[in-house]
Amino acid sequence: MFIATTSAPVNIACIKYWGKRDTKLILPTNSSLSVTLDQDHLRSTTTSRADASFTKDRLWLNGVEEDIKPGGRMATCIAEMKRLRKELVENVDTSAPTLSTLFVHIASYNNFPTAAGLASSASGFAALTASLAALYALPSPPTELSLIARQGSGSACRSLMGGFVAWNAGTLDSGVDSHAVQIAAETHWPDIHALICVVSDTKKGTSSTSGMQRTVETSPLLQHRIKHVVPQRMKTISEAILAKDFDRFAEITMADSNQFHAVCLDTSPPIFYMNDVSRAIIAVIEEYNRVALLPENGGKRKAAYTYDAGPNAVIYAPAAHIKEIISLIAHFFPQQETFKDPFGLFGPNGIGTGSFA
Numbered sequence: 001m002f003i004a005t006t007s008a009p010v011n012i013a014c015i016k017y018w019g020k021r022d023t024k025l026i027l028p029t030n031s032s033l034s035v036t037l038d039q040d041h042l043r044s045t046t047t048s049r050a051d052a053s054f055t056k057d058r059l060w061l062n063g064v065e066e067d068i069k070p071g072g073r074m075a076t077c078i079a080e081m082k083r084l085r086k087e088l089v090e091n092v093d094t095s096a097p098t099l100s101t102l103f104v105h106i107a108s109y110n111n112f113p114t115a116a117g118l119a120s121s122a123s124g125f126a127a128l129t130a131s132l133a134a135l136y137a138l139p140s141p142p143t144e145l146s147l148i149a150r151q152g153s154g155s156a157c158r159s160l161m162g163g164f165v166a167w168n169a170g171t172l173d174s175g176v177d178s179h180a181v182q183i184a185a186e187t188h189w190p191d192i193h194a195l196i197c198v199v200s201d202t203k204k205g206t207s208s209t210s211g212m213q214r215t216v217e218t219s220p221l222l223q224h225r226i227k228h229v230v231p232q233r234m235k236t237i238s239e240a241i242l243a244k245d246f247d248r249f250a251e252i253t254m255a256d257s258n259q260f261h262a263v264c265l266d267t268s269p270p271i272f273y274m275n276d277v278s279r280a281i282i283a284v285i286e287e288y289n290r291v292a293l294l295p296e297n298g299g300k301r302k303a304a305y306t307y308d309a310g311p312n313a314v315i316y317a318p319a320a321h322i323k324e325i326i327s328l329i330a331h332f333f334p335q336q337e338t339f340k341d342p343f344g345l346f347g348p349n350g351i352g353t354g355s356f357a
């Protein structure tokens with residue numbers, strides 16, 4: 001029995017990936033950039049085993065066995081990892097055991113409540129790729145592994161690295177230049193915290209996968225975004241991160257979240273991911289920043305909201321403002337239920353979870 005266990009954290013995009021130019025290889029229509037949350041907080045942990053007694057590849061998610069559809073994303077990732085093992089290890093060292101021919105059993109767990117309504121495909125496919133890479137003793141760096149995690153779920157390629165991570169869209173049809181690259185390590189800017197506000201824990205109506213293709217097919221605004229907006233934003237936000245300029249980082253993050261939801265609305269039929277509570281949280285943060293931007297208050301933004309394909313808010317803020325932001329949110333949105341925060345709210349890059357009705 002050969003066995004390896006690895007975990008990968010959730011990442012939250014500041015410049016959103018939305019749209020594929022190749023749906024099989026998962027090649028995006030634009031580059032994106034995200035923050036990988038701490039390993040200690042929201043993560044998927046995956047164990048892979050290979051054994052001569054296994055009769056097929058099998059997968060368990062949170063203890064429940066799932067089908068591995070032939071030709072599907074999971075099957076592709078496993079096949080690609082076996083191919084790498086064969087090419088990079090077994091063909092080089094003839095004494096290496098031929099692990100690539102054995103079936104694998106894979107078990108993956110998320111340490112965050114499913115009720116938190118957070119997408120787990122990014123951390124899930126990143127942890128799967130990393131655990132097979134460990135099982136197969138691959139010499140591949142994270143950038144190379146990101147090419148395979150990407151074929152499981154696009155955003156997963158960014159979870160193989162910590163800190164601030166870009167996914168370069170690339171231009172080649174083969175997809176070999178469509179990979180993740182670390183812009184700054186997790187140690188670069190530990191002052192940034194992410195506060196996750198669970199507005200609703202029900203499953204979203206339109207999945208990212210189907211929603212984004214409908215946008216590609218029908219939204220004129222998406223074409224403008226791809227050509228004229230994202231390239232400049234990728235450059236400016238990377239500079240803001242390297243300079244630890246939170247004001248600029250916040251401005252771009254919020255603008256990009258809003259444009260992402262605008263292209264969803266520009267889709268036919270339109271897609272609505274945010275609800276009234278999501279929009280009310282935007283109003284609170286905008287007002288908070290309006291006051292912070294007054295010259296007498298320092299003239300700089302103190303928080304940034306961002307929303308993915310659902311109503312839940314993620315608020316980025318420097319550590320010094322987190323307590324104040326939590327009080328504000330709790331004041332305007334009395335909490336129906338508060339998850340016990342198992343993560344240590346005020347640790348580096350700490351995460352608070354709350355549920356707002």
Ligand code: DP6
Pocket residue numbers: 012013015016017018026032119121152153154155156208209308309
């Ligand atoms: C809104 O990575 O879940 O979170 O590649 O089809 O699996 P697939 O989509 P997925 O899309 C994530 C979209 C997003 C923005 C982002 O994370 O960049």
